[in-house]
Amino acid sequence: MNLFLTKENVAIHYETVGSGFPIILIHGVFQDMEVFTPLIKDLSKQYQVISIDLRGHGLSDTPFDSRVDDYISDISQLIKGLYIRKAYVIGLELGATVAAGLAYKNPNLIDGMILINPTDDHQSFPENRIYDRHADEIRTLPAEDREKYLMKFRYKNIKKAKKFIKAHLPSNALQTMEEEITIKRSFKDFDLQSLLPDIQTKTLVISGLYDGKILYTEGQKISELIPNSTFKLFEESGELPFVEEYDKFLKEMNQFFDGIN
Numbered sequence: 001m002n003l004f005l006t007k008e009n010v011a012i013h014y015e016t017v018g019s020g021f022p023i024i025l026i027h028g029v030f031q032d033m034e035v036f037t038p039l040i041k042d043l044s045k046q047y048q049v050i051s052i053d054l055r056g057h058g059l060s061d062t063p064f065d066s067r068v069d070d071y072i073s074d075i076s077q078l079i080k081g082l083y084i085r086k087a088y089v090i091g092l093e094l095g096a097t098v099a100a101g102l103a104y105k106n107p108n109l110i111d112g113m114i115l116i117n118p119t120d121d122h123q124s125f126p127e128n129r130i131y132d133r134h135a136d137e138i139r140t141l142p143a144e145d146r147e148k149y150l151m152k153f154r155y156k157n158i159k160k161a162k163k164f165i166k167a168h169l170p171s172n173a174l175q176t177m178e179e180e181i182t183i184k185r186s187f188k189d190f191d192l193q194s195l196l197p198d199i200q201t202k203t204l205v206i207s208g209l210y211d212g213k214i215l216y217t218e219g220q221k222i223s224e225l226i227p228n229s230t231f232k233l234f235e236e237s238g239e240l241p242f243v244e245e246y247d248k249f250l251k252e253m254n255q256f257f258d259g260i261n
Helices: 033-043 068-081 094-105 126-133 143-153 158-167 177-186 192-198 216-225 246-260
Strands: 002-005 011-017 021-026 047-052 087-092 110-116 202-208 229-234
Touching: 002 068, 011 033, 011 068, 021 033, 021 068, 021 094, 033 047, 033 087, 033 246, 047 068, 068 094, 068 177, 087 094, 087 246, 094 110, 094 192, 110 246, 126 143, 143 158, 192 216, 202 216, 202 246, 216 229, 229 246
Parallel strands: 021 047, 021 087, 087 110, 110 202, 202 229
Antiparallel strands: 002 011, 011 047
């Protein structure tokens, strides 16, 4: 297990595998680095892959009153601590917000980024949106039946999604309510939209058509606001394009990164 201590004395858990040009992987909220397990094996054949547990997640420390700028600072410090001068970054959901902020604050460090199911709405928590959209259908269901019912509004390939979720349960089950509230609050009022027009990093935005949590139209909007951006809609995917359409994701990712050089 690798731990990096920031200048604020926050321990950040990270793993690095492979060699070559560095790629930083940033998971979403209430996830951990394990969410990228399907990608790491193939990525590490060509790249140095650095996967990170954001503060408050996985095996990293959980300081209270964290903000998006703190996530960005932690990763920036880690990158410099690993003597990385340039890197690519891949961010998932609210991890895409962190990735965009990282590119905005470090324009000479991030050569290219992929944003997966990004959102520009930081007033409501993504997990709550799908419950709100289907409140009338699920309000009387037991919690377990509720989650089963919502699967069809979260994924296109439910079989693949179920298999992946079973094998990669996130570590947030051990979080206290106070820690959970801290993480939710960390994204509150972060103005991502105002940053996007000034991001010059070459960007690929990927959204799943069947993601009922973060709608693909949010990804389209974000892509339109980033000057050097391309949008790809994965029509057989929901929340997990890199699981549900793995081969297509690898193809799009490789073409994108190869086109930067």
